[in-house]
Amino acid sequence: MISARNLSVEVGGRLTLEAASFTIRAGDKVGLVGRNGAGKTSLLRVLGGVGPPAAGVVDVHGRLGFLTQDPRQLAGIDAATSLAHVMSGRGLDELAERMEKLRLALEEDPTERAAARYGRAEEAFSNAGGYAAESEARALLAGLGLDPSRADLPVGVLSGGERRRVELARILFGGSDVLLLDEPTNHLDVDAKTWLINFLASYRGALLVVSHDIELLDEAITRVLHLDEGTLVEYKGTYSQYRDARARDEVRLAKLAQRQQAEIKRLSDLAESMRHQTAKRARIAKSLDKRVDRLQSAAAEAPTRRDRAYRVRFPEPPRPGRVVVGADDLSQAYGGPPVFEGVSFAVERGERLLVMGLNGAGKTSLLRILTGRATPAAGSYRWGLGVSAGYYAQEHEGIRSGATVLDHLRELSSAPVTELRGLLGMFGLVGEIAFQDAGTLSGGEKTKLALAQLVAGRHNLLLLDEPTNNLDPPSREAVGRALSAWPGAMVLVSHDVGFVAELAPDRVLLLPDGTLDAWSDDLLELVAMA
Numbered sequence: 001m002i003s004a005r006n007l008s009v010e011v012g013g014r015l016t017l018e019a020a021s022f023t024i025r026a027g028d029k030v031g032l033v034g035r036n037g038a039g040k041t042s043l044l045r046v047l048g049g050v051g052p053p054a055a056g057v058v059d060v061h062g063r064l065g066f067l068t069q070d071p072r073q074l075a076g077i078d079a080a081t082s083l084a085h086v087m088s089g090r091g092l093d094e095l096a097e098r099m100e101k102l103r104l105a106l107e108e109d110p111t112e113r114a115a116a117r118y119g120r121a122e123e124a125f126s127n128a129g130g131y132a133a134e135s136e137a138r139a140l141l142a143g144l145g146l147d148p149s150r151a152d153l154p155v156g157v158l159s160g161g162e163r164r165r166v167e168l169a170r171i172l173f174g175g176s177d178v179l180l181l182d183e184p185t186n187h188l189d190v191d192a193k194t195w196l197i198n199f200l201a202s203y204r205g206a207l208l209v210v211s212h213d214i215e216l217l218d219e220a221i222t223r224v225l226h227l228d229e230g231t232l233v234e235y236k237g238t239y240s241q242y243r244d245a246r247a248r249d250e251v252r253l254a255k256l257a258q259r260q261q262a263e264i265k266r267l268s269d270l271a272e273s274m275r276h277q278t279a280k281r282a283r284i285a286k287s288l289d290k291r292v293d294r295l296q297s298a299a300a301e302a303p304t305r306r307d308r309a310y311r312v313r314f315p316e317p318p319r320p321g322r323v324v325v326g327a328d329d330l331s332q333a334y335g336g337p338p339v340f341e342g343v344s345f346a347v348e349r350g351e352r353l354l355v356m357g358l359n360g361a362g363k364t365s366l367l368r369i370l371t372g373r374a375t376p377a378a379g380s381y382r383w384g385l386g387v388s389a390g391y392y393a394q395e396h397e398g399i400r401s402g403a404t405v406l407d408h409l410r411e412l413s414s415a416p417v418t419e420l421r422g423l424l425g426m427f428g429l430v431g432e433i434a435f436q437d438a439g440t441l442s443g444g445e446k447t448k449l450a451l452a453q454l455v456a457g458r459h460n461l462l463l464l465d466e467p468t469n470n471l472d473p474p475s476r477e478a479v480g481r482a483l484s485a486w487p488g489a490m491v492l493v494s495h496d497v498g499f500v501a502e503l504a505p506d507r508v509l510l511l512p513d514g515t516l517d518a519w520s521d522d523l524l525e526l527v528a529m530a
Contacts, residue, residue: 007056012436036444062177089174145192157334161187317460321385330379340512357511390459401439
């Protein structure tokens with residue numbers, strides 16, 4: 001169980017939650033929803049013990065499993081295999097290592113004392129389910145879509161999507177009593193997402209999940225917490241039921257606020273008309289002022305419409321040469337079999353190339369090679385004449401802590417501050433967010449900042465690696481429309497079917513084989529699976 005009492009959360013000097021109290025018990029399946037930047041991720045971090053609350057108390061009873069949005073959290077265990085990391089969810093990796101050390105000690109010194117120590121270690125490993133654990137861990141990894149051949153590889157050679165699957169498998173394997181999951185379906189294909197939804201639907205602990213995946217929210221949750229303007233409002237039922245109830249509430253609150261403001265205006269006007277008349281009427285005016293003050297302090301606020309469509313626009317790109325980027329027999333490997341090999345292609349001015357392949361096929365690796373962030377095992381690539389390339393990294397590598405949101409744009413553009421703030425506003429990053437430490441942004445806000453960086457860079461080639469992850473639906477639609485109308489060249493990786501359909505690629509590159517083909521809408525059904 002997890003409970004919060006009078007909880008307040010502060011991010012970058014602004015309160016995203018104020019004096020909220022709620023309880024999530026075993027068997028509760030709760031979805032935390034709200035616009036990008038409302039503070040969902042920050043609330044999860046406080047509940048998970050990663051950051052302190054501004055005020056209030058959080059109590060967690062039982063074992064906690066917390067999946068954050070950032071797969072870079074695994075950077076410190078690059079040498080461990082995926083399987084070993086999953087098994088560490090129950091401490092079985094340490095138990096197995098201790099048992100192995102005691103076994104070797106017993107071989108060197110076969111005394112009763114050494115045998116007893118080894119026996120106790122083996123009993124502890126067995127009681128923890130150690131002997132059945134490996135097959136269980138492999139089944140979890142397979143269910144989440146990790147290729148069985150990748151389970152024994154070091155975590156450090158996996159893609160961002162694969163690392164996130166491994167971390168999710170570790171958390172599920174740990175048998176937590178409380179699960180906090182931040183966008184758990186990011187990077188999952190259709191089969192893996194279906195598997196996860198079924199797992200969560202049958203989970204018996206307390207679950208709190210942040211997600212923009214409507215299917216997950218409809219199938220796996222029974223309660224919604226809506227976060228906006230520092231306030232939590234609870235709704236019973238699935239996401240679709242919440243959405244209907246929220247729409248009714250917004251209509252009711254808007255009408256109530258309108259009636260209350262009309263009454264406040266009526267009383268204020270009446271008081272003003274009496275204020276400078278007789279002494280008796282002046283006293284009545286003061287009495288009316290007090291009534292107005294009481295009404296204003298208790299007045300309902302009309303819901304703020306934050307789900308408006310953003311008007312995102314990418315600037316006209318400078319004209320490059322005919323071929324903007326080409327590759328010749330590119331291969332990549334990480335100390336084992338090649339991830340891909342013999343990949344060749346050329347992207348022409350204004351062309352859109354979609355890179356498809358199963359997780360681990362090397363899509364991100366290919367983009368990192370093209371941006372110079374990774375060295376190929378073999379082959380070469382080349383830029384065309386007058387090419388300026390912008391790279392959107394799914395792990396937000398271009399966003400760092402310690403620098404403000406506005407500073408991230410100043411480093412790319414000499415435009416006036418007013419123009420840069422207007423650019424941020426185009427992506428919904430308004431007000432004091434411009435001066436906030438970029439490291440404190442939510443996943444959706446980091447995505448918007450990274451896209452704003454692309455606009456500020458005025459590129460003519462965009463390399464996009466899952467650019468719609470973490471975006472709320474209005475933002476995703478706005479970015480899709482803007483990129484669809486943009487005439488520059490793109491090399492794109494995406495599991496987002498609607499986004500790919502909006503962009504209408506010209507060609508598709510299939511990895512790891514390196515097959516090039518013309519795009520067809522018939523391939524859309526494979527986008528979410530590849």
